[in-house]
Amino acid sequence: MKNQLIHLIILSLLSVAVCAQPVQKQPANSVEWPAYGNDAGGMRFSPLTQINPGNVKQLTVAWTFRTGELEHYKGTSAEEKAAFEATPIMVDGTLFFSTPTSRVFAVDAATGQKKWDYNPDVYLRQDLSELTSRGVSVWPAPNDKQVTGGTSKRIFVATIDGRLIALDALTGKPIATFGKAGSVDLRAGVGNISVTSPPAIIGNTVVVGSSMGDNQRFNYDRGVVRAYDAVTGALRWSWDPIPRLKGEAGFETWKGPNANQTGAANAWSIISADAERDLVFIPTTSPSPDYYGGERLGKNLYASSIVAIRASTGKVVWSFQTVHHDLWDYDNASQPLLFPFTLNGKTVPAVAAGTKMGFVFILNRETGVPLLLVEERPVPKSTIPGEEAFPTQPFPTMLPALGLQKVEAWGMTPADKAIAQKRIDGLLYQGIYTPPSLQGSLMTPGNVGGIHWGGMCYDPTSGLLITNVNRMAAVIRLLEREKLAESVKNDQDLLRAETGMQSGTPYVLKRSYMFTRDERGIQMQTPPPWGTLAAINLKKGTLEWEVPLGYMMDINKYPEAKQWGSLNFGGAIATAGGLVFVAASLDGHLRAFKTQDGSLQWEVPLPASGQATPMTYQVNGQQYVVIAAGGHGKLGTKLGDYLVGYRLP
Template identity: 85%
Template sequence: MKLINKANCIGQLVSITLLIFSQSVAVVGQNQVASTVEWPAYGNDAGGMRFSPLTQINPANVKQLTVAWTFRTGELEQYKGTDAAEKAAFEATPIMVDGTLFFSTPTSRVFAIDAATGQKKWMYTPDVYLRQDLSEITSRGVSVWPVPGDKSATTRANKRIFVATLDGRLVALDALTGKPIATFGKEGSVDLRQGVGNISVTSPPAVIGNTIVVGSSMGDNNRFNYERGVVRAYDAVTGGLRWSWDPIPRTKGDAGFDTWKGPNATQTGAANAWSIISADAERDLVFVPTTSPSPDYYGGERLGKNLYASSIVAIRASTGKVVWHFQTVHHDIWDYDNAAQPLLLPFTQNGKTIPAVAVGTKMGHIFILHRETGVPLLPVEEQPVPKSTVAGEEAFPTQPIPTTLPALGLRKPEAWGLTPTDKAAAEQRIDGLRYEGLFTPPSLQGSLMVPGNVGGIHWGGMCYDPQSGLLLTNVNRMAAVIRLLPREKLAETVKYDQDLLRAETGMQAGTPYVVKRSYLFTKNEQGLIMQTPPPWGTLVAINLQKGSLAWEVPLGYMMDVTKYPQAKQWGSLNLGGAIATAGGLVFVAASLDGHLRAFKTQDGSLQWEVPLPAGGQATPMTYQVNGQQYVVIAAGGHGKLGTKPGDYVVAYRLP
């Protein structure tokens, strides 16, 4: 009896031990899974939600963040002997896969570094010739194939990193070694300029299944017949062309052809997709944000609605066929490109969850569209807008206006200055300029555009927190002055006008007019002195379900706060986006003061800020490796904005 009891006890002990052991194994397994959380695409997911499920860093401890490591790319050495530094901007967002960070520099060099230590694993140099005509010198990142979790990627091969370069190449690199994949294209790359012309690429390609989709970047104010803004798809394994789509219909009978009027309309260029293309593998769709046709500010050679320019276009990834389109600006003559990545999110309406696309625009408008049909889920009205007074131009009579969500960055331009003298100068400058609201057309006397071509919502785009239902974005408020000058009178008009001499010039060859573009600010020893009231840059949260502004706070500052303490409430012009985390934080840099900041998602209160070693005109990212959460940002400055140049990638973590 005692033996039986003893045996029973031993049996029970063994059972309990096995149970505890199995539970321990399960917990260890869970911890191992949770110990690594990747950031596998530019926007974390292929739809650009830029949301991380990580909670280790939160409002209770974010002030304890410290530098984990700093990596330097040596990029400034690449600019020596050229004028590249005047244009160069380190705008990349790294991706993290398999414990490795992958990112590109402004000259399209690619680095792989250890995500935990910041130690370099490899570097690839495409040897971009910097003395060629390049409108922009930047690269916002790279892409990985196959995309983790994308079941439509059926071909198995070594993991690849794709970069699209400033000189128009699509390059496939072995993720382990950084060496070009010899069997892809020609010795590892595809020439994107062949058959198209002098294009660049500044954004990471979209990856869906075994297909790589890539757009292009170009300076489109030199002439009206610029390069075609084709979007192309390539086989991720071989580099073979799968399909090509031109956003401008060229042949009678093509869908949208009748929306381009005039004998030269089919020669129009651009309408390209230079921003981030989103992908939905489950629905076999890519979402292409197209831009204004060339040139930006005069459309007399291309009258009409101009489909599919300045649109969001859903394309079947497997075939290249257009599924739907939604035009955000008809007959764009304002440079109101769709600069932000289309954001794919779940939208709740009448108790049902609907797959949606959120579109943030330079005008400050936000459109919420059904992902499968393009039909607006929130009301959009065609509203009348001002007529053009320029001979040869015909502004489209209406524009689509979302009527539920608040417009961001839009306001009537009023004069402002640090001193009465400054304000008087601003008043004098504004007097005589044409302003009749958001869609005031360019004019011969000069027109005010608010928000201008910088946004509103710019290429930094939006992020979405599914826990709170908040759509978050940073916003610019900088009025642009656009003036068209008759070509034959250009020299005599500009000769005695200091404002025109300083303004940017777009020759718009092939049209009767040259464009002059400037902005309502001046410069002195303090830097930029805005001529319209603050705030000039803000971080905004919108409650999508209520259709209302949840909160808005100033983002950064542009002036010496020791002399002007109130400047902290005035905000800053900003380039680069924000990310949200399940820890209840929004991380963003972007402002001209060179800080990385964390705001509380719930109410927008500032929780943490730290100076960066150089300008932070990039979107941060976050990941977890070895159980430790990191926040990483590229800090390399922005040549055109004049922020501090550098070559840093900085990682932060808790002690």
Template identity: 80%
Template sequence: MKFRFLCSAVVFLFSAFSVYGQTPNSGSVEWPAYGNDPGGMRFSPLKQINTANVKQLTVAWTFRTGELEHYKGTNADEKAAFEATPVMVDGTLFFSTPSSRVFAVDAATGAPKWSYDPQVYLRQDLSEVTSRGVSVWPAVGDKTAGNTAKRILIPTLDGRLIALDAKTGRPVSSFGKDGTVDLRQGVGNISVTSPPAVIGNTIVVGSSMGDNQRFNYERGIVRAYDAVTGKLRWSWDPIPRTPTDAGFETWKGPSATQTGAANAWSIISADAERDLVFVPTTSPSPDYYGGERLGKNTNANSIVAIRASTGKVVWSFQTVHHDIWDYDNAAQPLLFSFAQNGKTVPAVAVGTKMGHVFILHRETGVPLLPVQERPVPASKIPGEEAHPTQPFPATLPLLGLQKPEAWGATPEAKTAAQQRMASLQYQGPFTPPSLQGSIIAPGNVGGINWSGMCYDPESGLLITNVNRLAAVITLIPRAKLAESVQNDQELMRAETGMQSGTPYVMKRSYLFAKDEQGIAMQTAPPWGTLAAINLKKGALEWEVPLGFMYDPRKYPETKQWGSINFGGAIATAGGLIFVAASLDGHFRAFKTSDGSLQWEVPLPAGGQATPMTYQLNGKQYVVIAAGGHAKVGTKLGDYVVAYQLP
């Protein structure tokens, strides 16, 4: 069994990188897509940097975008997060800033080649100010485009899709209207924060929108455009609108067809060989009350396989039934080859905010590892009907905070945590929101968030960083809102969502308090980890704390407590996992086989982004965007930093 798995992994690894015209021994090994390959494995065959020499890494070059200066006169710096992962093709690094500006720099030196500013109006009401990157068309290895010049595709915060000439940075006039497609036309006030999927001559793009303001939000449609002309090829609405639409019967109530969202704001994966794209959908609107959309809500909170050439749904797998917890599918579906019963099976791995990992057959959506429907608590909110069961992976470990325990850095802090938790409702996983206030664990930041997973085909390890943070959700009857504001001082400080069109306003906070340290956690550590699942064994291989949140001079044990984290990890054939993400502002490398820390350096600003690596002129580089995350309070900046061996 081990020998057969090793052979299939090696064959897959060789064929994957042969498709892109790259081998570890070539002078140039690119990183041509957000997750390196279109299926988001985030694995590199490079091993020049390895466990024996990673401690010698030094800064090769630093590039600054001037982004903070760009925010002057706006409040963009209150929401901005530099979450981009650069791509590298033809010796050039391409990336976007939170305001959707695009830069091309020399991959060897960091010297600027060109920049493009789409002139996003930053004073408009934007839910997020971020961009996770750009896409390249045609995809590396795709010969169907002929001699057409390479294009860089940037979706913008104000709902545009722009095609730029990769050599000059100028808009391609033949694409859309003068290089631009208006994604808001016929849809409404949407943004796009993730790079589109590229599959042949088709570009597939989702959308991002604010949460919890009303139940009839914009439609979360997914659209495909011709990569050459920008013409619309197809669109797909995850919410069934007519009785003839599949799954219509699972959306119940007279207002169900008016529900919005269930959009795909994260990364869409592509399988050109099978003509499939894999779309991660989210919660219908609003996130925390589903009385206007009773039922299972098919296609929301799902991984949906769509035929790229036609827009027809091939299969759909739902990770949460009738979501009332903001459990979006935030992570990119990860496409890989799975060894089962002596055969290599095309698979997709799905990591969720609940800390669940599902392994599905890529062609059918059928689980390759068992999934169980388990009973979960009922809702006591008038008008709400929580789904009686939810899907759980039956054999794989559950990640994230599954059972919160009160904690404090001092006895007084622990007592306060115990008192707060005792005042709230908690009935285990999928505890519904309540009038009293409910502990939701894992919370809406995960588990596994947009940071996603990476896969090392040589070891068979699926690696992900994990948040262990509980949310507190309270529903306030709209008729009693004025009274609640007067009597609840915390309400003025917490996140609120009006959820217009429903009987309830949502209040969201988290199980932490504020003290002289900033965040004072109220649940037991670790609060953030890096974990590896051995898919050959179906077991947790290792899990280690990731980063720290408290001052190590006052709390020496803080490095064992981990940190809330945003930004993913990558794996390399050098036996290393590279990840930043934590709130302490460090970039780290861990040993793939056992999770031991091999290297760490401070970044010039927060590293809430996924790194990447490439080889140019025989030298391997590791690159990360370091620009911080305003909403979680890490240091803002405008840096892209490259590391190399001396």
């Protein structure tokens, strides 16, 4: 073991010496966007002020770049689930981003002209639960004082077929000395995992999670988080969110003879990094399967948690569980947001965790202790034989809850409302945390939020925490496996509902949502707005404003639909110019809202739908706003292959 360690150290030093080369100079008058959330902690805030409420209406298309992605899908069924959700990064005057099939492009930030592209040749006919990639990462991370050795920039992409690839930032060629010919196999010894989010970069370490379709069986693949040497590709540490052996921390919170076979609890969203404190912040998910926990009774640490891990060692520093014994698919889907929080006149390093439940938890970044009061409250019991819902759940008490927190029927006409009411009356509903049932349970907020993977942004100049929100209820029903055929035989609603086999358990999942779709468009069966943009004033602990975001119907026929909002996927960004930019809605527009009051300042139709988070930067003295417009196959929005840059004339 000692000789192996010495060998790795020598190899690391040699690799640094070989790859070291001068850093490309940053263009004059340039302000970058060097990570998915701009900073490694995901505040998604830019100090740029050139574009502001006084001139934002003058924004025009500066350039449009096309990736050719739709041509890449030909001969496959990729269009059915492909989603262009990437947020580009900008360093050294170049934009770097990935497509749904993990192809990587480098584009001139001023002109939109291609510099290079790289195709990892993902085989699209394999079983892939998701077909998306939210972006790439650059090493060394800017201003990271923990970096030692080489200075040549690398672009890291983690692919949907489970590879971690290092590319030369100048040429797009794989780094031959990283892993095996530039690549590390993330599936080796783990299983059929994908990666849909950019890796976290901290010092000389690259940290990756994984994505998996975890409703199909109980003993799904392990949701390990792993760290690799950024220079050599050597594995530095691996952490499994589910304790497997007696004596491991949290082991006693997994009860039952098969509990240690549980899968998932993976981190598919964005991992945040704090290089100064040598910490990464892992947002973990529900264990498999999402909606039945009879094989994994107990609190289930460290699933559905925010976990701080020492980046240099892989050791857990602290954890905070947002959902105990998750039965609702309440994954921590958004990036933990690191920001300075003012408490009693003192600035404290904090983590904000925005959740699908619509709750926002504010935690001490160094200890995990809530900075704003959280209390455990009783929640409904399960009626499913073999299941034991945890008796309490954590509720933040000093910030407003976002999203659909209670249910009432709604319809465009009295007949529509009556249909909605009849559907609600046939379901079990006991408020938030109503557990799944054989009858069928109404879940509010639903598993798409509240706050979804688009996450939050923070404007330090105003103290506002801003996020887009979904307001759609889910319907969850468990069917006895032995009676499955009989249950669905004469029930068209059940036949149409999404199915999760949940193999290894006595129950099959059926999931649907409280909406209808007809010639009028999509209408929720609960009151609008169905999608919003909201701002929480952290100084006051109040909702500063909340406005409808987008629409889902023809506004020429139904002008009131502008006030009803849209289901949305993708996040918002804030700027010191006093604007919040967001797309995300199903109507295919990019919009700018005034940070101060949420008033709409500008909107423009995109060439394809924008289920992605925008970004902004300055190059050659000019500020640009850029968004990926490629649509979402599962949502049925208009597909495309566009990256669009806007600037003032």
